[in-house]
Amino acid sequence: MVATFSLLLLYQLAGELLVHAFGWPFPGPVIGMSLFFLTLLARGTVSHELRNGTNALLQHLSLLFVPAGAGVMVHLHRIADEWLPIAVALVASTLIGLAVTALVIRAMAGDSEKERT
């Protein structure tokens, strides 16, 4: 667990350093994920410890959104004033985003395992 966590932090650190050195418009963790992914591809396998450690963290991914989400407290006034456009836009655009993506992929790739070539 400690080894896995150190590894994740090192890749995040590497991502942050690259982002700052080259002025890239991406967050460091996304670059860190890409670097980590390329390392795994080059090595060809994932150890049991690494898989268990990352699974433990990813299992509770939604918990990590609570502090940012509670920021709704700061914007209660704006949300109360504009609740209709905000609510309709959020619900409709989320459904549209889900449907457009899934329908485009299905149109191009089919919907059953057998259709894979």
Place this chain on the structure above:
Amino acid sequence: MKALLDLWSYLLASPLLGLTATLLAYQAGVVLFKRTGQQAWANPVLIAIILIGLFLWFSGVPYERYFDSARIIHFLLGPATVALAVPLFTQWRNLKRMAMPLIVGLFAGSAAAAFSAMAIASWLGASPETVRSLAPKSVTTPIAMGVAEKIGGLPSLTAVLVVLTGILGAACFPTLFRLLGIKRHATQGFAVGLAAHGLGTARAFMVSEEMGAFAALAMGLNGIVTALLLPLLLH
């Protein structure tokens, strides 16, 4: 009384209170989610946010104070994002096989989510800052906040809209895809990761590792596409 007040201000200054409150609120959300037979409206994150909101409201603790003490949880989004490389790697062969459909789906879905949100909100009379804060709401919090700042939105409002979008997407996708007849886990995962970032991805992992990996990929790719294209298009 004075001793109690001293204790209170001592607790407010340490991360103990914010961390405990966050974990307890989330735990309560998880219990309720299970008790109700995993009803979509009983989303653990939504319940946790409501409980934290009530706690702040009644205790009079400012949000910034709470966020400071719960910052370590927010920080863990970074290493968790890096950790997504592992499921991505284990599903790499399946992902490669669908590369072309996924790329087209990525651009179509990303544009549809961002521009439909902006169009609907401005059509219903939302203020320009609100419209611009809505544009990046499908991508993961750190990217969305950065984009909002660049295009003239309010980053802290965007963070809230991002979380609400994630809750909605995670709650709606099983029903929506049943109605549309979309069965393939790969397709469902990619769509929910694109439209509902980490919260959609977390929900997708509950269904299968394949669905989760496709969601993680879509979340990362949509983050990159949005970070690059939205500031250019809305300049």
